[in-house]
Amino acid sequence: MNWPHSKSFFENALTNVCQNKPQIRTVKSLGGGCINQAVRLSTDAGEYFLKYNPEKALHFFEVEAKGLQLLANTQTVKVPQVIGYGKTEDKAYLVLEFLESRYPEAFYWENFGRQLARLHQHSEQAFGLSYANYIGALPQENDWKFTWEEFFFEKRLNIQFELALQNGLIDYSYLKKLEKLRSRLVDFFPVEKPSLLHGDLWSGNAMIGPGGQACVVDPAVYFGHREIELAFTRLFGGFEPEFYEAYQEVFPLQQGFEERVDIYNIYPLMVHVNLFGKSYLRGIDTVLQRML
Incomplete structure (x- = not known):
């Protein structure tokens, strides 16, 4: 052998x-x-x-x-x-x-959407996690914060922008744009309890497991705003409409989610900038230009 x-x-x-x-x-x-x-x-x-x-x-x-x-x-x-x-x-x-991949079960996407909604109903007192972990190959800090805005900007966006600056992938103008963006987004995010998130949920981290049901792998867990997870699923191909419809039946999103999707996805896009290079800045530039 x-x-x-x-x-x-x-x-x-x-x-x-x-x-x-x-x-x-x-x-x-x-x-x-x-x-x-x-x-x-x-x-x-x-x-x-x-x-x-x-x-x-x-x-x-x-x-x-x-x-x-x-x-x-x-x-x-x-x-x-x-x-x-x-x-x-x-x-x-x-x-x-070892999970042997099979053909999807009937109502695969609907069942997956309901399962994720039930996961998101598991909560904590604050946003974060009791230990640091990783998003891809990058360290992910999870120090507890009592508001989503503080956690999102300090423990997600700021860290990724500063890492990109250190690696010569962006210049200081991006940090100024990020500060301006934060000032524009006061009271932008709906107030909700923290939800337990997979943390890196895109099509590449979901597979059809035994019995044809959805199985998720390679998590980057923390307690965050559930909208960031739903936004992330729409990057890089996205999930089927039945998934989102079933999620809504179990745990409806607040109004205005569509307007917030691109803001949430600055985080995974910046992770990709730091892992794979400047080409992913185009999507971020588009969002910043529209918001600022």
Whole structure:
């Protein structure tokens, strides 16, 4: 067998997290996205999904596991079961339940919309999370704030704009525009309780799992304004109309959401600027020109 890495790495990883010490039969390389490498491990005890990274600290997978478990605890959206995580042979790894993709169930999008609405009904006293995590490969700060406006600008937009400035992707004029934008958006966001969010919900992080139901992966969880999650789903292809209609039936959005979508999406677009380059500034420039 042609192993993507040493056989001992995969054996040690499974041995460290599985009590039944499964014996590996085959290893198949999978697309792990732009950050990690991933494999499907077929064993005498079942199938496992393992992703690993020689450059990321163990904390990277630790907080992903915590995020998946937080979502799982709500019993709303389907996520892969966390088997365990660790580090061996200088590579951090995360082992998950392997979810075999199937054809979508009847009313796939409607059921997905209702599940997300029920997830968003899980709340906290403030916006944020008790620990920092990651959005893609970038650190994501989640210090608690009592208003959404403060959290959104200080813990989402400011950090991404300042990172882009440090990396030479924007100049100081963007920081001035951001300050001006904030002054224009006083009382712009509807007042709601914080909602538990997946945090990185776009079409690439939703898959059709066993039984044909929706399953979400690669979370960047925190308690935020649920509108930012719905806005994010409309980037990069978006979800089907039935998804949004079903969401509205369970947890209706307040009036004016359409006017707020582009403001929310400045955050994921700035994340893409910092990860992939200046081409994503075009969408941000369009929003800033219209608002300012």
